[in-house]
Amino acid sequence: MPLKQIKLHKLNMRLKAPFTTSFGTFQDKEFFVTECIDREGNRGFGESVAFTSPWYSEETVKTNEHVIEDFLIKALKENDIEHPDQVSELFAPFKRNNMAKSAVEGAIWDLYAKRKNISLAKAIGGEKTEIDVGISIGIQPTVKDLLNTVDHYVQEGYKRIKIKIKPGWDVDVLREVRKHFPDTPIMADANSAYTLKDIDHLKQLDDLDLTMIEQPLEHDDIVDHAKLQAVMETxxxxxxxxxxxxxxxxxIELGSCKIxxxxxxxxxxxxxxKRIHDYCRDHDIAVWCGGMLEAGVGRAHNIALTTLSQFILPGDTAGSSRYWEQDIIKPEVTVKDGVIHVPDKPGIGYDIDDEALEKFTVDVKTFQL
Incomplete structure (x- = not known):
């Protein structure tokens, strides 16, 4: 692909409401939109998902900027790319920093699909024309607030409700939710808030018929999760x-998880x-696509990924209006009865709203390739 330029747009967008997990609470989302431009003027877009603080992982907005500018763009300057699959090989010498790599690789995938005049979903081998989606609900001020929020999204037709939990806001809260919503698929997301000392406490969740509990133990662990899964039905x-x-x-070999x-x-x-998806498909492990409070570009990439066959559980890709007063794509992502219809236009399937992009941009850098 004859790459000509990469633009790094730094944005700051305000969520409609504060979002609280076991990590903390935030409302302003700072992130990068990457734009790859070829010599014919085609534009491909990716989005970084790191936060400003290293809550979720060691990556941050600042580290993304450093790695993209000083290493990844340089690697692209020095090498020719014929297919996006080559990008991960090209970036392999640079350890970790996956969110920075993904932001650049995503823009190249979008550009590739547009040059081929096919959708991103088709470019990666997806087949679905619509996907089921759920909703992720942060920790609420009161149980009553949580019940009202769950009811709102159940009425909107979302296929699954994910509830953030932490010690002191877990079993009793989920028991109350299950009592009010006996037939709703519910999962709990712990964001690494527990240890093996909490086994007996966590085993109480087995009575609530949860779809899953997500990442209850340490953020980098697979050994203790295997011990926990061995004694939990959930x-x-x-x-x-x-x-x-x-x-x-x-x-999977250790039995650390079922999903x-x-x-x-x-x-x-x-x-x-895609590689992880294919391995899970071959080993009968269900997968789903989680969200990182993305704006429209990242949301569109998630939609494309979820068209792969083994994504059999509803993901976190809610509609744009769930999080933003205004998104940076046209049309915005919409959900009807818990379903998103996959766009079939070339690339990510949505147009960039350049006015909105400029409105939320606080800095932009252009790099010649």
């Missing part, structure tokens, strides 16, 4: 522990996400 889903196909293989959450940014891009 399926464990791994999130933060899975950064690569190698991680997924080891977790894997594939996040494009966490695993370094669509190419590695």
């Amino acid at each position: 399926p464990i889903c791994l999130d933060e522990s899975i950064h690569s196909l190698a991680d997924a293989r080891k977790a 894997i959450n594939i996040k494009i940014g966490r695993v370094g891009g669509l190419t590695e996400a």
Whole structure:
């Protein structure tokens, strides 16, 4: 692909409401939109998903900027790319920093699909024309607030409700939710808030018929999760522990989980996400696509990924209006009865709203290739 320029747009967007997890609370989202431009003027877009603080992983907005500018763009200058799958090989010498890699690789995948005049979903081998989606609900001020929030999204038709938990806001809260919503698929997301000392406490969740509990133990663990899964009926889903196909293989062999959450940014891009998907498909492990409070570009990439066959559980890709007063794509992502219809336009399937992009941009840098 004859790459000509890469633009690094730094944005700051305010969520409609504060979002609280076991990590903390925030409302302003600072991130990068990457733009790759070829010599014919085609534009491909990716999005970084790191936060300003290293809550979720060691990566931050600042480290993304450093790695993209000083290493990844330089690697692209020095090498020719014929297919996006080559990008992950090109970036392999640079350890970790998967969110930075994904932001650049995603823009190249979008550009590739546009040059081929096919959708990104088709470019990566997806077949679905619509996907089921759920909703992720942060920790609420009161149980009553949580019940009202759950009811709102159940009425909107979302296929699954994910509830953030932490010690002191877990079993009793989920028991109350289950009492009011006996037939709703519910999962709990712990974001590494527990240890093996909490086994007896966590085993109480087995009475609540949860779809899964996500990442209850340490963010980099697969050994203790295997011990916990061995004594729990509730399926464990791994999130933060899975950064690569190698991680997924080891977790599955150890019996650390029954489900894997594939996040494009966490695993370094669509190419590695596809590899993990294929391995899980071959080993009968259900997968789903988690969210990182993305704006429209990242949301579109998630939609494309979820068209792969083994994404059999509803993901976190809610509509744009769930999080933003205004998104940076046209049309915005919409959900009807818990379903998103996959766009078939070339690339990510949505147009960039250049006015909105400029409105939320606080800095932009252009690099010649």
